[in-house]
Amino acid sequence: MKKILFLIAMSVAVAAHAQEPPPPAKMGRMPAEPGEPRGPRPPKPPHVEALKVAFITQQLNLTAEEAQKFWPVHNSYMAELKKAREANKDAELAFEEQALSIRKEYNSDFKKVLNSEERVNTVFKLNRNFNDMMRQEMMRRGMRPQGPDQKPDRPALRKRIMERNQRDSSLRKN
Numbered sequence: 001m002k003k004i005l006f007l008i009a010m011s012v013a014v015a016a017h018a019q020e021p022p023p024p025a026k027m028g029r030m031p032a033e034p035g036e037p038r039g040p041r042p043p044k045p046p047h048v049e050a051l052k053v054a055f056i057t058q059q060l061n062l063t064a065e066e067a068q069k070f071w072p073v074h075n076s077y078m079a080e081l082k083k084a085r086e087a088n089k090d091a092e093l094a095f096e097e098q099a100l101s102i103r104k105e106y107n108s109d110f111k112k113v114l115n116s117e118e119r120v121n122t123v124f125k126l127n128r129n130f131n132d133m134m135r136q137e138m139m140r141r142g143m144r145p146q147g148p149d150q151k152p153d154r155p156a157l158r159k160r161i162m163e164r165n166q167r168d169s170s171l172r173k174n
Helices: 002-018 046-060 064-087 092-114 117-140 155-173
Strands: none
Touching: 046 064, 046 117, 064 092, 092 117, 117 155
């Protein structure tokens, strides 16, 4: 009888311990207290990056030789865009100006690798299209995509994205 009571008490203690939330330091992006700012966004999961690489490689029809030269340039381009976004979190116009100058700077680098202005323009469109596709997939799965301001996606923005994707997909067919 004592053994049964001991086992029941132990199972209740284990179950109660399993229900405790992790300490705030281990919760990642969750604020420890209401009102505290959130931490930095975690990096994209590796499978999302792999999907992006596969998507862009397929859309550009990159050969192995081109891919070997293209991806280091593309990765540094994306890193510079990320730095620009972080530096101009609250200044959208300043970010857009800086992003445009980064695109202009990398335009010639991409052209050296891809040998065509058309393929270079496609690179810039594909980055946007991939992010839009990910957003749409999140919406399809019932997730709420969030922008850099941590606010849920708005219906008007969603509508503009869908229209732009339709325009871009009709251009690719031609």
